[in-house]
Amino acid sequence: MTPKSNGTGTPDVGNLYHVLLSTSHIQKDPNGAIEKLRICATFTDLKAAKAEAHKTLFEAGYEREWFTEYETNQEEFAAHHIKRRTGLAVFAKAQDGTIFRTYVATTPNVQGFEGDPEEHKVHFGLYHVVETIVLYDEDDSGEARETNVEGSFRTYDEARKFASEVLLAPEDGVTKDSFDQYDEAGPTEKDCGYGDNVLVHAIGSNGENLLVSVLKGQELESVRLTEAAIRIRSFN
Incomplete structure (x- = not known):
């Protein structure tokens, strides 16, 4: 689909707004995956994406x-020294220490997708x-990290090709x-040995992964998520 023109001869691509849910529990399994990430929905309107991010956990079956x-809210995020506040909508911690974050990530809508x-x-x-950029120079646990959605595609092959070039x-x-x-x-592998679906891993000159x-x-x-939450509650 061709992006609309903004009247200047340059395509007006607009933005896509992605609702992300991350879960992490470093203390529970220090040798396992630090964070699990899901992209739950994509919108063409920021207000709609923020509204969805605020109700994502409840729609998944969790209870307050x-x-x-x-x-x-941002004031509470700052007061509690919560890291990674860009786009953050909800920060929650379960009784066993599992941390849930829902947030909104923005990318240009270069494909002209319509909502x-x-x-x-x-x-x-x-x-x-x-x-995902893991900043081990800030925190050797791997918790200090930045996550960005670089692009969205209709097919896996398109996304994979873009992923192979995104750092270059x-x-x-x-x-x-x-x-x-x-x-x-x-060519026939779905990961490079650094986690599920991770196609490229690189180490920068400053030690960032x-x-x-x-x-x-x-x-x-x-x-499925509600059952997981019930297990979290039952272990306490």
Whole structure:
């Protein structure tokens, strides 16, 4: 679909707003995955995306009393020294220490995807290229990290091709040799050995780890997530 023109001859691509849900529990399993990330929905309107982000946990089947902490405004995020506040809508902590974050990530709508006229939600399936930067120089636990959605595509193959190039800029002299280490999945592989769906892993000159993944957008499965929440509650 061709992006609309803004009247200046330059395409007016607008933005896509993605609702992300992350869960993490470093203390519970220090040798396991630090964070699990889902892209729950994509919108063409920021207000609609923010509204969805604020109700994501409840729509997934969680209940307010299951959390020992539940914050929803920037003042509280700052007062409690919560890290990674960009786009953050909800910060919650379960009794066992599991941390839930819902937030909104913004990307240019270069494909010209259209949302529902009323909900502004993109209802067809998308594959998202996600870049995570792990800042070990700030926190050797791996908790200090930044996550960005770099692009969204209708097919996995399109997303995979973009993911293989997202860290590189040959025209600016940035190649695979620019990194202290650069690993990528083979043509028939779905990951490069650094986590599910991670197609590229690189280490920058300052020690930062960069992970590029392709994630399929998925509606939350309320029954499965509710059962997980019940287990969280029952262990306390």
